[in-house]
Amino acid sequence: MMNSFYIGATGMQAQQQNVDTIANNLANVNTTGFKKNRVGFSDAFYKTTNSAAVDAGSAVAPMLTGMGTLVSTTSKSFAPGEIKQTSRALDVAVRGNGFFEVQLPDGSSAYTRHGALQVNKEGLLGTAEGYALKQQIQIPVEALEVVIDSTGKVSARMPNEKQLSELGQIELTNFLNPESLDPIGDNLYVATQRTGQQLQGKPGDEGIGALAQGYLESSNVQLAEEMVNLVLAQRAYELNAKVIQASDEMLSISNNLRR
DSSP states (O other): OHHHHHHHHHHHHHHHHHHHHHHHHHHTTTSTTOOOEEEEEEEOOEEESSGGGSOTTOSOOOOEEEOOEEEEEEEEOOOOOOEEEOOOTTBEEEESSOEEEEEOTTSOEEEEOOOBOEEOTTSBEEOTTSOBBTTOOBOOTTOSEEEEOTTOEEEEEOTTOSSOEEEEEOOEEEESOGGGOEEEETTEEEOOGGGOOEEEEOTTSTTSOEEEETEEEOOOOOHHHHHHHHHHHHHHHHHHHHHHHHHHHHHHHHHTTTO
16 A cells, blocks of 8 residues: 555656646747747556466466656657747748757857847857857948848848848758757757757758748747646646545554554
8 A cells, every 4th residue: 555655656746847847838938939848758667466476387467566657758849939020130030940050158059949149249140148150150330231031141231332241151950859959048959969960051951941031930839738738737646646645544544443
């Protein structure tokens, strides 16, 4: 009977992590480029209860008792979010697969779908947090207009010039298994051994999405779906709590038999 306490506890612990994950999704419903998290469960180990009573040549199978549940995986869903128009020149959405590659302060690379670009203090095109794009595209202070086409070519209209001046080329990076990217905050991800081969190229190339200037990709969190998942997780938590309560009542009855 004591096993039921631990089995119920594993269920409560797993559902608590599930609720935490859903809460994080709901908190980021308006975060540009956010990708929702998912929790996967698996059954825990099994205990053989009558193996000693079963002969080696017997056709009777030993009795196995499951010992609870565990959180087996936490992963990101990279389903596309809704593309919304902002009409801001440095807002760029990725239509399809691919990530912007940015350079971290230690020189390593990180990846993001957050296309609300800005010019940092060094004059380089980068993210709102100040991380410059890997391509190191310099934006002149005197530029009157910045144009980013669907293939990632960045141009600027300079004073007293009729033609656009080309400043650089934005490239995107795609992964064989993007669900294995590790989130590090600020809408940034870093590659791992599980992400597989990287595909880098111009937007619009095979396997890589195109860019849309003046648009941003919204979060892919669906409110209705998350609310349903929240109710289910809460009910599962309550059921596991009921298991512990029922086990406690049964032990109480056993303790009071001699009274």
